[in-house]
Amino acid sequence: MEEVKIAIRICVRELFGLDIAPLVSRPEPEFGDFASNVAMQVTKQVGKDPREIAEALAAGLAKVGYAAEVAGPGFLNIRLNDDALKTLLEKAADVPQQLAGKVVVAEYSDPNPFKVLHAGHLYTTVVGDVIANVMQAAGATLHRVNFGGDVGRHVGMTMYAIIRYLGGEYPEKLNEVDPLHRLDWLSARYVEGNSAFEEHNDNKDAITTYSKQVYTLHSEHDHDTPFAKIYWICREWSYDGFKDLYQQLQVQPFERFIPESEVTPAGLKIVQEALDKDILVHSDGAIVFKGEEYGLHTRVFMNSAGLPTYEAKDLGLAATKWLDYQFDKSFIITANDITEYMKVVLQVLSNFYPEAVERTTHLTHGVIKLPGGVKMSSRKGNILRAIDILDAAKEANFHATGKEDGRVVLGAVKYAFLKQRIGGDIIYDPIESVSIEGNSGPYLQYAHARACSIMKKAGDAEKTAGTDFTEFERTLALKMTEFPEVIAIVLKEYMPHHICTYLYELTQTFNRFYENERVVGDLRQSKRLALLETYQKVLETGLNLLGVQAPESM
RNA sequence: GCACCCGUAGCUCAGCUGGAUAGAGCGUUGGUUUCCGGAACCAAAGGUCGUAGGUUCAAAUCCUAUCGGGUGCACCA
Numbered sequence A: 001m002e003e004v005k006i007a008i009r010i011c012v013r014e015l016f017g018l019d020i021a022p023l024v025s026r027p028e029p030e031f032g033d034f035a036s037n038v039a040m041q042v043t044k045q046v047g048k049d050p051r052e053i054a055e056a057l058a059a060g061l062a063k064v065g066y067a068a069e070v071a072g073p074g075f076l077n078i079r080l081n082d083d084a085l086k087t088l089l090e091k092a093a094d095v096p097q098q099l100a101g102k103v104v105v106a107e108y109s110d111p112n113p114f115k116v117l118h119a120g121h122l123y124t125t126v127v128g129d130v131i132a133n134v135m136q137a138a139g140a141t142l143h144r145v146n147f148g149g150d151v152g153r154h155v156g157m158t159m160y161a162i163i164r165y166l167g168g169e170y171p172e173k174l175n176e177v178d179p180l181h182r183l184d185w186l187s188a189r190y191v192e193g194n195s196a197f198e199e200h201n202d203n204k205d206a207i208t209t210y211s212k213q214v215y216t217l218h219s220e221h222d223h224d225t226p227f228a229k230i231y232w233i234c235r236e237w238s239y240d241g242f243k244d245l246y247q248q249l250q251v252q253p254f255e256r257f258i259p260e261s262e263v264t265p266a267g268l269k270i271v272q273e274a275l276d277k278d279i280l281v282h283s284d285g286a287i288v289f290k291g292e293e294y295g296l297h298t299r300v301f302m303n304s305a306g307l308p309t310y311e312a313k314d315l316g317l318a319a320t321k322w323l324d325y326q327f328d329k330s331f332i333i334t335a336n337d338i339t340e341y342m343k344v345v346l347q348v349l350s351n352f353y354p355e356a357v358e359r360t361t362h363l364t365h366g367v368i369k370l371p372g373g374v375k376m377s378s379r380k381g382n383i384l385r386a387i388d389i390l391d392a393a394k395e396a397n398f399h400a401t402g403k404e405d406g407r408v409v410l411g412a413v414k415y416a417f418l419k420q421r422i423g424g425d426i427i428y429d430p431i432e433s434v435s436i437e438g439n440s441g442p443y444l445q446y447a448h449a450r451a452c453s454i455m456k457k458a459g460d461a462e463k464t465a466g467t468d469f470t471e472f473e474r475t476l477a478l479k480m481t482e483f484p485e486v487i488a489i490v491l492k493e494y495m496p497h498h499i500c501t502y503l504y505e506l507t508q509t510f511n512r513f514y515e516n517e518r519v520v521g522d523l524r525q526s527k528r529l530a531l532l533e534t535y536q537k538v539l540e541t542g543l544n545l546l547g548v549q550a551p552e553s554m
Numbered sequence B: 001g002c003a004c005c006c007g008u009a010g011c012u013c014a015g016c017u018g019g020a021u022a023g024a025g026c027g028u029u030g031g032u033u034u035c036c037g038g039a040a041c042c043a044a045a046g047g048u049c050g051u052a053g054g055u056u057c058a059a060a061u062c063c064u065a066u067c068g069g070g071u072g073c074a075c076c077a
Helices: A002-016 A050-063 A082-090 A119-137 A153-166 A171-176 A179-199 A201-219 A226-249 A260-276 A310-325 A336-349 A354-358 A386-401 A406-418 A441-458 A471-480 A483-493 A497-516 A525-545
Strands: A034-036 A067-071 A075-079 A103-107 A141-148 A256-259 A281-283 A286-289 A299-302 A329-335 A360-365
Touching: A002 A034, A002 A050, A050 A067, A050 A075, A082 A471, A103 A119, A103 A310, A119 A141, A119 A226, A119 A329, A119 A360, A119 A386, A119 A406, A119 A483, A119 A525, A141 A310, A153 A179, A153 A201, A153 A226, A171 A226, A179 A201, A179 A226, A201 A226, A201 A260, A226 A256, A226 A386, A256 A260, A256 A310, A260 A286, A260 A299, A260 A310, A260 A336, A286 A336, A299 A310, A299 A336, A310 A329, A310 A336, A310 A354, A329 A336, A336 A354, A336 A360, A354 A360, A386 A406, A406 A441, A406 A497, A441 A497, A441 A525, A471 A497, A471 A525, A483 A497, A483 A525, A497 A525
Parallel strands: A103 A141, A103 A329, A141 A256, A329 A360
Antiparallel strands: A034 A075, A067 A075, A281 A286, A286 A299
């Protein structure tokens, strides 16, 4: 692709004296291997008919070994010769090293201690892991970090309900909680605390006091008072629960959990400096950013009770990431209701660390729903938990196959989330996700196992990459050379679903080839085995990037 | 009220730095197996790309308006 672009660019420069970056695409197979609309692009500047320009370019390209035809209103359709295709094929399973030497900070998942992991957390964890995987494969040094609110009002609420449940500040009574259900127990307390807060003003005051007490406990490094003991034990329970889930999901481990408490001091410092610079101002007892002049919302950084809000803490987080890692790129994945909020934080931050803001990308995702659409609210407790999704997939898989295969269940769930463009709401259908047919994780896993099986059958027979392809061989070969281009798009757009779309198309192309051409035992066995090997490698590389296991048999 | 996101086949979704007859899966209907894993392949039916204007040689893609759905708009995260 790049070679073709360069060749066209040189032709355009030599023939018309223009320096442009030509658009080259992979057209419908009937048109050729690559297509470009340069002729139409430059028609005004050149002042000639697009077809005439295209003809001239085709002649120019022929001189450097590219067979090009002119079609339609002036498209340039290019067909690679077999040697060029063979060369591309050698690099088909390679991830382009576009980020070699770059430092990337990836922030995703971001669950709050004292609350349950819901379906949205599962989603950002899976997608964030994949984006990070791809960047890492492209040569970047990755720092995977995970942020979470271990201070704040929700903690005050939960502490209130815990202490009420225990009948006082008796940390030893926590031993009575079933170790297997600590996270559920905590989230039940959170729900209770939340309703208590909404029910009565007295509760509200008590909860605010608890919230403050949690901040104090951090600033005084208190690990000894009964209140502090309860807090630290429960916070640890939360982190243990998170780690369990990540392990179950088989995602790359996080390098670091950054709790809000850790970045609060840094946040407060920036708030103070911003106040001095009049970036933030006092208003009704709170400290706010007046966003309207930037087309943004006005948001509170310190509330009138003197407590930092999420905004202040997030400033601290952003500063911490920047100062600790001096990243070249940074991405954050959150639910999309945070979009406007994040703009405000980044706007304030740009006054202090403009490079950090320029290098940061905020990605968002929508709500996860089940078919039928039950709405979720963690405050009321009727939420779709991460574990509910996994259980539903497990059940659907068992129902469909009569077997329990963790690889398939995990592959199904991850793929179901990954195959859609990040950003919108997702309707997760457990039955469809584990389906043995169609665009699903298990389908691709099966395709991989099948490829391995054929190779196994061939034993250690000779594999020699050849030229003079048959039509089906050539179509497959060409499709495989698209892989590095797909990865390049993912790196640019942060959109992992392109990998899914591509891998599915690839397996379809292979299946067509395989339906029509015999591999083992054919006169062309050696050439076809070489193609098969590349196919297996591309599929395996792609699935690995997606965090989906590529089984050799299933 | 203001802002942002979304609206493509019955369902779930690709395609959106404008380009060649709008694609896939599921579902529906019909077909293919002396042969390497049929979890496959082939074919048919199914679309005024929410609607209406505009820009352009060319619009699902860009602009404007409008309808419908979602989210956010000061002390939650």
